[in-house]
Structure formats: C-alpha cells, structure tokens
Amino acid sequence: MATEDTPAESVTDLAVRYLRAVGAGATGDELAAFFTPDVVQRELPNPLSPRGAVRDLTGILDAAEAGRATLRRQTYDIRDAVAAGEKVALEVEWTGELAVPLGGLPAGHVLRAHLAVFLDFRDGRIRAQRNYDCYEPPG
Template sequence: MDNASFAVRYHHAVAEGALGAELARFFEEDVVHEEFPNLIVPNGVRRDLAEMLQAAERGAALLAHQEFEVVNVLAAGDQVALELRWTGQTKDGQVLRANIATFLEFRDGRISAQRNYDCYQPLGSR
C-alpha cells in the first residue's frame, strides 16, 4: 500500500475506533506526534507511541462517534499531507467539528512522525 493510501486508511481506522495494538500497527515504535495549540490542547503537546495510545483511549471514552472527511491528500516521497474535516459526537450528544491539516512522515511503510494543526469550530457551528 502506498503512503497516501496508508494515511487515509489510518484515519478511517481511528474513526472506526481502533485502539491499542490495532492502532499501534500504523506506527513505528519511536513515532513522535506533535499537536500544535488548539481549543482542546491550548499549549500543544508532544507524544510518544504510548502517550498516543493513551490519548486514543481517552478520546474513545468521550466520543460516541467520529468521522474524517478527506478533503485533500498530497504525497511526496516519505511524506504525506492531508486536509481533513473532522466531526465528533460526544456521548452526551454534543457535536464537535474541526478542520485539520496533518503531516505524516513514513519510514519502512509506517508512520514515524505526525504533526497536527487542528482548527476547532465554535461549539454549535455547522
């Protein structure tokens, strides 16, 4: 599978609720995820694989459903950039939306680095 297809499949797996080993299979063991400041993480955060998996568990505990709409994919060598529209619904019914730019670096067919620029829309927006 090429890197762009792998990147899209990874986001579909997240939307489908992949956790633990099912999610970890997309990453190199030394992956670094950097999430730049946004509404949810005001100071930004840098995570290793264990922290990424823990964050996925926390997200699953809060969300009843989430989906990614892939708007654009650009791939060059070992790098893939995706423009995404994300929608999540909390277990209490609140709908969250974000426009996301994510940049993935690949090594040996798996993600070795991820940088996210998540732009959350005001609550209640469409």
C-alpha cells in the same frame, strides 16, 4: 506485503487507512501497527488541547483510549491528500460527537474541525505526525 503481483501500498493509501482506523475507534495493537516504535506526534494547541501535546507511541495509544471515553463517534472526511516521497499532507474535515459533557458543552454535542495532518513514513509506518486543528465555534 508487496509481491511481484501486488504493488506496495502507497503512503497516501496508508494515511487514509490510518485515519479510517482512528475514526472507527482503533486502539491498542491495531492502532500501534500504524507507527514505528520511535514515533513522535505533535498536536498544536487547540480547544481540546490548549497547550498542545507531544506524544510517543505510549502517549498516542493512551490518547486514543481517552478519546473513546470522550467521543461517542468521530469521522474523518479527507478533502485532499498530497504525497512527496515518504511524506503525506492531508486536509481533513473532522466531526466528533461528545459522549460526556466537555467544558460548557453537553454530551451529544457535535464538534467540527478543519485539520491539516502531516505524516512522515518510514518502511510503511508513521514515524512522525503533526496536527494543526482549527475548531469551529460551538453553536
């Protein structure tokens, strides 16, 4: 919490902290703390989610648990971040190592994607998230 001596954390700092927590495998209450209760996450279609997805807080937390079962590790390398008011746009390079076979890919295969992540904040918490994920072909 901000005081006269410590400034409020910027929305960009919050966004970076959020992606680091996701990369470290945050789930449950640790992950939920980043979101408003009425959050909506929209994931546009991609190879891991061919139909895309729209999730509420419960869906986000469930997806995080499923991700821990699917991925041995994941990293988010933030290339750029732009903030305007309560909105942050992030350009991110993501890697994820499969813990289990997926499609025709073996466990241990490293997936790579280029992400555009748009976060809308309210009162220091994420109220909306949109992901545009471009996966590199396996190879």
